[in-house]
Amino acid sequence: xxxTTQPPSMDCAEGRAANLPCNHSTISGNEYVxxxxxxxxxxxxxxxxxxxxxxxxxxxxxxxxxxRKSSTLILPHAxxxxxxxxxxxxxxxxxxxxxxxxxxxxxxIP
Amino acid sequence: xAEVAQxxxxxxxxxxxxxxxxxxxxSGHATLxxxxxxxxxxxxLLVQxxxxxxxxDSQLPKDRFSAERLKGVDSTLKIQPAELGDSAMYLxxxxxxxxxDTQYFGPGTRLxxx
Numbered sequence: 001x002x003x004t005t006q007p008p009s010m011d012c013a014e015g016r017a018a019n020l021p022c023n024h025s026t027i028s029g030n031e032y033v034x035x036x037x038x039x040x041x042x043x044x045x046x047x048x049x050x051x052x053x054x055x056x057x058x059x060x061x062x063x064x065x066x067x068r069k070s071s072t073l074i075l076p077h078a079x080x081x082x083x084x085x086x087x088x089x090x091x092x093x094x095x096x097x098x099x100x101x102x103x104x105x106x107x108x109i110p
Numbered sequence: 111x112a113e114v115a116q117x118x119x120x121x122x123x124x125x126x127x128x129x130x131x132x133x134x135x136x137s138g139h140a141t142l143x144x145x146x147x148x149x150x151x152x153x154x155l156l157v158q159x160x161x162x163x164x165x166x167d168s169q170l171p172k173d174r175f176s177a178e179r180l181k182g183v184d185s186t187l188k189i190q191p192a193e194l195g196d197s198a199m200y201l202x203x204x205x206x207x208x209x210x211d212t213q214y215f216g217p218g219t220r221l222x223x224x
Contacts, residue, residue: 034212043114043201043215044153087152098213100145100152 003027004088009105012082018075020104022088025069031092033064035073037084038103044087047073078108112136114216116202122222128190131219135184135204143213144177144187145201153201159185192223 005023012018024033032051036044048055048062055062061074075082087103115134123129135142140161145153156175158166161182170177174193179185189196199218205211
């Protein structure tokens, strides 16, 4: 089973911020939080990752709670091209299996 | 920007036939992954290579699936014989090192078994 839980679907108005939550209550100290997204019929695309500090790049921001049991991916100004399935996974070094859950299907609405 | 290449993009075959998929990872990436993705689900890891060695194939149905990465560069995933339940997207990904590294995915091969 996946180590994360995400809502199955969300809607967001175009131009508004999309906030995608992820629970990872059993995360261990050496596990990173990764976010990927998959646009229909394409391979998943890396978005961002973090360990315990908040992270920002040109695509998104990642907010990780202080206890690291949950995180939020923020797309600051959602566009129609952000419509995709977003996956939150936790991964550590070594050979723990990387497990993708069903993700959150984000629909950006005009 | 370097990309993971996969071929073919689409494959239609009849059950009991053999199929093969090819993946060329990003140059310099030591780790290569094969995933299977059933419609509506997240990708499921089938096999992971570190250079030419298999480090995880616990979810690979070894009675019909095989994977190789002979020179530690490109890789082939084979199914023989194909079954109806094998219809899925087969994704290849690569990363510079181990699982903490970002994985870069190819476009996938869509397999339909009739």
